[in-house]
Amino acid sequence: MxxxxxxxxxxxxxxxxxxxxxxxxxxxxxxxxxxxxxxxxxxxNPEQLFAAGYASCFASAVSLVGRQQKVNTSDISITAEVSIGKDDTSFALSVVLRAELPEELDNATGRSLVEQAHQLCPYSKATRGNIPVELVVE
CATH class of the missing domain: 2.20.25.10 (N-terminal domain of TfIIb)
Structure with missing residues (x-):
């Protein structure tokens, strides 16, 4: 890199x-x-900082995908919920990314944008295979 x-x-x-x-x-x-x-x-705390960074980065990735597909993403809101808990050996994280779509954007298009953004976002790449990340389109 x-x-x-x-x-x-x-x-x-x-x-x-x-x-x-x-x-x-x-x-x-x-x-x-x-x-x-x-x-x-x-x-x-570190989880709040990670949530803010991930939400911001993911929103940027959704915006990039939207521009590439000529879809207006200016009113999409991304919320990252970062949880910390115990696993078998120590502590672990999990993430839920919530994408709130504007009314004029249909759910299928929104889901597609979010899934494509999940492939591009550097935070998603860093977490892939390491912690569970759930995508929720609202």
């Missing part, structure tokens, strides 16, 4: 309790485990 851009972020302290910041200073967050995992919930 020829890198076109590299994001650099550093997390300190205990990772889930501390700070995370990007090298350019645009992102600087307090980290805290969610209450559901015994934390204070008074900061963001």
């Amino acid at each position: 020829d890198a076109l851009y590299t994001a650099v972020a550093t997390a300190n302290s205990a990772g889930r309790e501390g700070r995370a910041a990007t090298s350019d200073g645009r992102l600087d967050l307090v980290l805290a485990p969610p209450r559901e995992l015994g934390g204070t919930g008074e900061g963001t």
Whole structure:
């Protein structure tokens, strides 16, 4: 791969309790485990960051596929639900990607766009075969 851009972020302290910041200073967050995992919930957590990144990247992939097929995707909304839980050995993630379609876009076309975007999205490529990702078209 020829890198076109590299994001650099550093997390300190205990990772889930501390700070995370990007090298350019645009992102600087307090980290805290969610209450559901015994934390204070008074900061963001890696699952939220992953969900935001995946939703954004996937929306971009849907937009690209839409442009290629001359389908207006400007009103499609992508929500990523990232869950963490225990598996046989330690912890694992799963993702549900929800695509909310505008009324004028039929379900079959929307499903096709979402499935094609899932083949193109770098986050989808990185997770494929590693964690379950469910596509939901609403």
